[in-house]
Amino acid sequence: MKGSITVFATMLLMLVSQFLFTVLEAGRNLELKNVAKMNSEAVAESVFAQYCRPLWDEYRILTYDAGSDSAGNVDIQNIKAYMKNVSADNFKTGTDGSISAGTSVLRLSMDELDPVKYALITDDNGDVYTRQVVSYMKNNLSYETARKLYSKYSSIKDTVDNSKYDDSSVDNAMDALNAQEKGDNNNTARPSAVRGTPGSSAKNKSSSQNNSKGTETENPLVKVQQVRKTGILSQVVNEANVSGNSIDINECVSHRKLNQGTGDFSYDEDWYSKILLQQYFLTYLSNYTDSGSSHAMNYEVEYIIGGKSNDKDNLKKVVTEILMIRAACNAAYLATDQSKQAEAAALATVIGAITLNPEVIKALKIGILAAWAYCESVLDVRALLAGDKVVMMKSDSTWTTKLLGMTTMLTGKAKAKSCSTGVSYKTYLGMLLFFKSERAMAYRAMDVQEATVRQTQGYESFRMDNSICEMSIDVTYKYHGLFLCFVNLLEGADNEFSIKNKARYSYCSE
Template structure:
C-alpha cells in the first residue's frame, strides 16, 4: 500500500513538531530553574552542615570554620570550590566536564546543570560589627530557650541590685583616717603611746573596766574584763587589706592556675572582616540579660568549673579581662567585696545597737583625751572595719556555694565586734540563707555593669581558646567563623529539544540560569 502526504500537511506537521519541542524545552527550562534553586539551597546548607563541632558542644553556638588561605585571610575560595564540587556530585558530572551517560538513549537525565560561577559572595563573620554579630547569635539562640517574662523579671532583679549598689556607701579610707587620728593622739600624749585612761560609755561600765596602764593605740586597748585584751579591729583589718583578700576567703592552693595567651586573643588582635554586614543591634536591656544568662549557663566559674574549657573561671575572665584564672578571681572577689561592704555598711548605719557598740569600743581604744570629733571619726572607722569583716565572711560563704541575704538583719548578721581578729584569721563564714543570692547572681550583677562589646569579645576569647584545645582545630579563629553567606550563582545547561527546531539553526545552544545561594544559622 502506497501512502502520500501533501506539502501543506508536511509543513503543518513540521510547525506542530517545532511548537511541541519548544514547549518541551520551555518546560525543561522551568524545571531546571527550580532544580537550580534547590541545588543552591542544598549546597549552601551542606557547607553550613560542617559547623565547628567543639563550639557547639561546649557553647551551643553554630559557626562554619572557613580556615585561612596562604595570605592568612578567610579562605572563601575554598568555600566556592566545595560548593562547585557538591554541584558536580549532585548532577553526576564527570571529571572531563561531560555528564555521566553521555546521551539521552543511554539514560542520561535531561535535567542537567553545571555551576558556572559564584559571584558577589558576601559572608558575615562572628567577630564583625564590633561584636554585634556574636551578640545577635547568642540572643537568637537564647530567645528559644528562655521566655520573655523570665527575662523581664531578671532585668528587674538586676536593676534593683544595681540600684542598691549605687545607693550603698562604703569608704574604707575611714579606717586609715581613724588609725591616723589615734596615732597622732598617741604621739601628742607622749612617746607614741597614749597614757590616758580609757573612759567607756556608761552603758558598758558594768561590763568593762579599763586598766590604768598605757594603751598601745595601734594594737589593742586593755580591759579588765576577765583579764582579756580588747583588740583594735582597725589594725587587723588594715593588715588583711595589705596582705590581699584572696588568701582570706579561699585556700590559694586550690585556685586554678590556668591562663590564656593574651597576645593572640580576639579582643587584642587585628581581626579579619566579613563582607556582608549586620544591620541589627543587640545593645538593649533584653539582649543584655539574654547575653548575661547565656554566659552564666554555658561558661565556667569558680563554683562551677569545666575541665574541658581553657579557663576554669571564664565568667571571671569576662569581668576581669586578665590572662590567668587567679588574677581574674582576685578582681571579681574585690568587686563583690565592695558590693557586700556597701550593703553591710547600710545595715550598720541603721542599727542603733551596733553603732553603740562601735562608739563604746572607740572610746575604749581612744581613751578620754580624744575630742568627741575624733572619737566619732574612730567610731566610723570601726564601723567600716566591721562591715569589711562581715563582707569577708560573706565571700567565704558565697565561694563555698552558699547564699546570703542582700541586706543583713539582726538574725543574719554573723560577725561580732569583739573577736573580729579570730574571725578574719580562721575559716568562719557568714550564715547561709535560702532567701539570699549566690555567687553566680553576683557575677550576673557584675556582668550587668559591663559593656556589651567587652562582654562579646571576651566571650569569644575564651571560646576560641577552648576550641583550639580540641583535635584538628588548633588554628581555629573566631574571625574565620562564618555564620551567614550569600552569593550570586550562575548555572549553564545545553538545550535538548530545540536542536530539532530548524528555525534556530546556528543559534547558541547554551543557556544560563542565575539565582542566589544563601544560608544563615540565625535566620535573618
C-alpha cells in the same frame, strides 16, 4: 496501498513539531530554575553542615570554620570549589559539564560564584556573636523569664547604687588616732601611753586602759589594715586550690587584628539581648563554683568580668568587686541599726579614751563601723564561694559577726550565715556582667572559647575570625538547550543559557 503526503501537510507537521519542542524547552527551562534554586540551597546547607563540632559541643555555638589561605585571609576559594564539586555530583556531570552518568534532562553546570558576602562571628564589634547567642537562647529562655531576671538585676543594681562604702574610713581613723598619739607624746605634762609596734599602738593604748580589769580591748582597725595588705583572696579561699590556668592574652580575639567579613549584619542591643547573653554565659561558661575541667580556663565568667590572663587574677578581681558590693550593703545596714551604732561608739570611746578628743572618737566610730562591715563582707564572700546564699540586705537575725572578737572570725575560717532566700555567687556574677557592655563581653567570651577549641585534636589552628555564621553568594548556572536543536527557526542561534540565583544560609534564625 500506497501512502502519500502533500507538501502543505509536511510543512504543517514541521511547524507543529517545532511548536511542541519549543513548549517542551520552555517547560524544561522553568523546571531548571526550580532545580537551580533547590541546588543552591542544598549546596549552601552542605557547606554549613560542616560546623565546628567542639564549639557546638562545649558552648552551643554554630560556626563554619573556613580556614585561612596562604595570605592569612578567610579561604573563600575553598568554599567555592567545594560548592562546585557538590553541584557536579548532584547533577552527575564532570567538571567540564559533560555527562558522567544518567540521562536526566535537568542538567546544570555551576559556573560563577560571585560576589560572596559573609559574616564572621567576630564581625561588627562582636554583634554577630551576640546575634548568634541570642538566637539560640530565645529558644531556651522565655521572654517572661528574661523580664523577671532584668527586674531582679535592676533592683539589685539600685540597691548597690544607693549603698556606699568608704574604703578609706579605716585608714582615716588610724591616722587620726596616731596623729593624736604623737601630739600627746610631745606633751611632757602628760604621761605617755604604753608603747608598742607602730601598727599596734592603738591596741596597746586600749590595753593600758583596761589592765585594771585584767582584760584587753582589741582594736579591729589594726587587724583590718593587716588583712587588706595581705590580699583578699587569701582570706576567702585556699589559694593552693585555685586554678592556675592561663591563656596568651595577646593572641586572643580581643587583642589581635581580626579578619573582617564582607556582609553587613549589625545587631542592635537592648535589655532583652543583654539578659539572654548574660544567662548564656552563666549556663555554658565555667566559673569558680562550677568549673569546667576540659576548658582552657576554669573561671571563664570571671575572665569576662576581669579580663586578666589567668584564673587566679580574674578570681581575685571578681572577689574584690563582690566584697565592695557586700561592704556597701553591710555598711548601709549598720547605719540603720541603733544598737550596733551604740556598740561602735562605745568601743571608739574606749580605744580613743586616752585622747579625750571628740573628733578623734568620731573618726574612730566611723572607722570601726567600716571595719565591721568589711569583716562581715569577708565572711559573706567565703559563704558565696562555698556555694551558700547570702541575703542582699542584712537584718539582726542574718548578721554574723560580733564587734568584740570579730577579728578572730576574720582570721579563721568562719563564714556568714546562709539563707535559702539569699543571693548566690552565680547571681553576683550575673550582676557584674549586667554592668558590662555586650561587645566587651562578646569578645572576651570568644577569647576563652577559641582557646578551648584549640585543645581539640585537629583544631589547633582554629580562629574565631575565620568562622562564618552567615553567607550569601550570587550563583550562575549554565545549561544547553535540549529540544531547540529540532527547531530550525533558531538555527545558528546561541544554544547556551544561564540561570542566576542566590545561595544563602545563616545559623541565626530570623
